[in-house]
Amino acid sequence: MAQSSSRASNKTTTVHDLKLERGQGGELHQTAEGDVPVMTTANGVPVSDDQNTLKAGARGPALMEDFHFREKMFHFDHERIPERVVHARGYGAHGYFETYDSLAKYTRADLFQRPGEKTPAFVRFSTVAGSKGSADLARDVRGFAVKIYTQQGNWDLVGNNIPVFFIQDAIKFPDLIHAAKPEPDRDFPQAQTAHDNFWDFISLTPESMNMIMWIMSDRTIPRSLRFMEGFGVHTFRFLNDKDESTFVKFHWKPKLGLQSVVWNEALKINGADPDFHRRDLWDAIQSGNFPEWELCVQLFDQEFADNFDFDILDATKIIPEEILKPIPVGRLVLDRMPDNFFAETEQVAFMTQNVPDGIDFTNDPLLQGRNFSYLDTQLKRLGSTNFTHLPINAPKCPFNHFQQDGHMAMRNPTGRANYQPNSWGAGPRESPQRGFRSYAEPMEGHKVRLRAESFADHYSQARQFFNSQTVTEQRHIAMALTFELSKVETPAIRERMLSHLLNIDEALATAVADKLGVKDMPKPADSAVPVRDDLAASPALSIIERGPDSFKGRKVGVLVSNGADAKLLKKLQDAIEKEGAMMEIIAPKVSGAEADDGTMIAGKHMIDGGPSVLFDAVALVLSAEGAELLAGEAAARDFVADAFAHCKFIAFTPEAAPLLAKASVEMDVDEGMISLADAKSIDTFITSCRKLRLWAREKSVKL
Numbered sequence: 198m199a200q201s202s203s204r205a206s207n208k209t210t211t212v213h214d215l216k217l218e219r220g221q222g223g224e225l226h227q228t229a230e231g232d233v234p235v236m237t238t239a240n241g242v243p244v245s246d247d248q249n250t251l252k253a254g255a256r257g258p259a260l261m262e263d264f265h266f267r268e269k270m271f272h273f274d275h276e277r278i279p280e281r282v283v284h285a286r287g288y289g290a291h292g293y294f295e296t297y298d299s300l301a302k303y304t305r306a307d308l309f310q311r312p313g314e315k316t317p318a319f320v321r322f323s324t325v326a327g328s329k330g331s332a333d334l335a336r337d338v339r340g341f342a343v344k345i346y347t348q349q350g351n352w353d354l355v356g357n358n359i360p361v362f363f364i365q366d367a368i369k370f371p372d373l374i375h376a377a378k379p380e381p382d383r384d385f386p387q388a389q390t391a392h393d394n395f396w397d398f399i400s401l402t403p404e405s406m407n408m409i410m411w412i413m414s415d416r417t418i419p420r421s422l423r424f425m426e427g428f429g430v431h432t433f434r435f436l437n438d439k440d441e442s443t444f445v446k447f448h449w450k451p452k453l454g455l456q457s458v459v460w461n462e463a464l465k466i467n468g469a470d471p472d473f474h475r476r477d478l479w480d481a482i483q484s485g486n487f488p489e490w491e492l493c494v495q496l497f498d499q500e501f502a503d504n505f506d507f508d509i510l511d512a513t514k515i516i517p518e519e520i521l522k523p524i525p526v527g528r529l530v531l532d533r534m535p536d537n538f539f540a541e542t543e544q545v546a547f548m549t550q551n552v553p554d555g556i557d558f559t560n561d562p563l564l565q566g567r568n569f570s571y572l573d574t575q576l577k578r579l580g581s582t583n584f585t586h587l588p589i590n591a592p593k594c595p596f597n598h599f600q601q602d603g604h605m606a607m608r609n610p611t612g613r614a615n616y617q618p619n620s621w622g623a624g625p626r627e628s629p630q631r632g633f634r635s636y637a638e639p640m641e642g643h644k645v646r647l648r649a650e651s652f653a654d655h656y657s658q659a660r661q662f663f664n665s666q667t668v669t670e671q672r673h674i675a676m677a678l679t680f681e682l683s684k685v686e687t688p689a690i691r692e693r694m695l696s697h698l699l700n701i702d703e704a705l706a707t708a709v710a711d712k713l714g715v716k717d718m719p720k721p722a723d724s725a726v727p728v729r730d731d732l733a734a735s736p737a738l739s740i741i742e743r744g745p746d747s748f749k750g751r752k753v754g755v756l757v758s759n760g761a762d763a764k765l766l767k768k769l770q771d772a773i774e775k776e777g778a779m780m781e782i783i784a785p786k787v788s789g790a791e792a793d794d795g796t797m798i799a800g801k802h803m804i805d806g807g808p809s810v811l812f813d814a815v816a817l818v819l820s821a822e823g824a825e826l827l828a829g830e831a832a833a834r835d836f837v838a839d840a841f842a843h844c845k846f847i848a849f850t851p852e853a854a855p856l857l858a859k860a861s862v863e864m865d866v867d868e869g870m871i872s873l874a875d876a877k878s879i880d881t882f883i884t885s886c887r888k889l890r891l892w893a894r895e896k897s898v899k900l
């Protein structure tokens with residue numbers, strides 16, 4: 198519909214290919230010509246003016262009669278739904294799961310029957326404690342929730358990037374989360390566990406100690422959502438056609454390998470780009486670099502369970518990979534971002550109880566509690582029992598039932614019969630042959646509120662985890678604990694934590710106590726059972742030990758100046774891209790810089806907006822004059838000093854010397870400093886980058 202053509206003074210202007218015209222008050226209107234559809238009300242009535250409310254006279258009061266204004270404002274006022282009570286901040290993507298081989302021997306689950314079959318999937322990654330708008334690099338567990346739309350119903354594997362949990366019984370979950378979230382009287386700190394309430398609860402909950410080792414490790418500050426593992430955490434069951442049960446634990450392994458940042462870097466990333474993880478996933482998928490994970494399963498029988506060191510129903514324990522090898526059974530590829538964040542990522546409802554026939558629960562008391570919570574929470578958040586009608590939640594296989602009505606019912610049973618049995622011959626009917634069959638586990642017991650004695654060892658696996666880390670990673674754990682406990686104001690809580698650490702590793706406890714300035718070490722905490730020393734270290738638990746030895750999917754930040762060597766830059770870019778990595782240019786000016794051959798180098802970031810914490814490695818391609826100028830800029834000096842302190846590989850043209858000197862970085866101090874003086878140096882830089890970080894430098898920079 199044409200905009201008020203009767204307006205005398207209208208002048209049509211073209212801005213970025215939009216047809217715009219000016220209204221009487223100078224405001225811009227977009228016309229509905231060409232491909233632009235006509236705006237309508239929600240009721241379908243075309244709108245003539247979306248810039249001005251209906252008034253009694255140009256300067257008069259607004260009229261109640263303005264249904265377009267009232268509807269627009271009413272809808273806006275109600276745009277927010279409650280954020281998730283946990284995992285509020287998340288980011289999702291579509292993709293598919295591809296089955297490698299038939300798993301029919303173990304499970305009748307339809308998606309595992311046919312090799313090569315692809316099943317659509319949606320994944321939502323999240324942090325746990327922070328609100329929806331909190332920063333991505335909070336030290337926190339990451340949610341890794343996968344919905345696979347199988348032909349026999351949706352399977353939700355609602356996992357985390359850490360294979361154990363804080364508590365053993367779901368009844369403690371509200372307490373855990375209350376303690377972790379901002380303290381209720383002051384409503385801070387946001388998205389942080391570094392406060393009294395959290396450590397008070399933890400220090401009174403020894404079952405959390407294994408998880409504490411994991412969350413104080415670099416696992417909770419991943420470099421990218423693409424570089425982290427996922428775990429189903431609980432023990433589940435596979436059931437085959439003969440109703441035989443096999444226990445199963447699920448693991449997602451990233452094809453690009455594991456990688457984390459360091460804490461000082463995380464703090465700075467949160468300021469420089471609070472959306473760091475989102476942007477990374479968005480950029481990767483939009484540029485066709487689809488992230489991929491392998492689904493691996495640890496399969497075991499009752500005999501293994503009976504002989505294993507710990508109770509397989511206890512979600513605070515793992516089964517080390519060296520004891521039971523995870524077998525790859527398929528891959529998950531994320532290849533499409535949602536069209537709309539709210540419709541898909543926000544409204545997606547994951548539920549642990551969404552399992553297809555052939556996958557079943559065990560009696561893990563955490564899992565049993567989750568099976569109630571995830572249904573309940575959707576009603577609060579999405580506001581109607583009909584949340585399964587939303588396209589992101591609806592199965593992609595045929596579904597038929599007699600559930601009806603309720604708020605926002607978008608499809609209801611048709612015909613006369615909405616009950617069973619009926620004499621109209623109308624379906625649907627249940628199918629004992631094809632329907633979901635639970636494992637007929639024999640049950641017997643007294644009705645009691647008890648924790649099994651087999652759940653009593655809270656320290657042995659925490660010790661095993663710590664012992665399985667490299668020295669660098671152990672140092673990071675000590676520093677993380679020190680940081681967190683330094684924010685705890687109550688000395689008794691700090692000391693209680695030290696008493697637990699003593700049961701895990703004495704040197705760790707001493708290092709933390711020393712940094713905290715605690716002189717009188719408390720006694721070790723009481724342990725219900727002796728802490729074991731005989732659990733073999735599991736190298737699979739270390740991130741550094743299992744580096745990808747590839748720089749694929751990583752990013753190099755190249756700082757350039759006027760007069761930069763254009764040929765060198767091109768060679769560097771080719772080498773980076775050949776490695777499957779990306780290059781971004783940081784320049785002193787937004788427009789970029791003029792190279793030595795007169796061409797313009799387009800900048801992605803201005804130096805203030807592109808600090809080195811956003812990159813995995815950096816290069817300084819500078820002219821002598823450019824380096825002199827940048828040496829006078831604090832942001833440029835920080836760029837170099839931070840890259841060095843964060844143990845990154847730094848390539849530089851010899852002309853960059855003045856900047857390096859001002860940043861107090863010696864050009865030949867270690868093998869991580871790579872001069873781009875000769876032809877082979879680019880290769881050396883790329884090969885070095887495959888190690889991701891030069892951890893040996895850490896001792897000297899005292900991270």
Ligand code: HDE
Binds near residue numbers: 339340357566567570
């Ligand atoms: Fe959750 N958890 N959780 N959780 N959880 C939720 O469900 C809960 C637990 C996990 O991206 C909530 O839809 C209880 C373990 C992820 O939408 C809620 C217990 C693991 C997500 C809930 C746990 C998880 C949630 C909040 C202890 C790893 C985000 C919003 C018994 C295996 C899913 C929602 C998404 C979300 C309850 C413990 C993972 C309240 C009661 C263990 C990845 O239902």
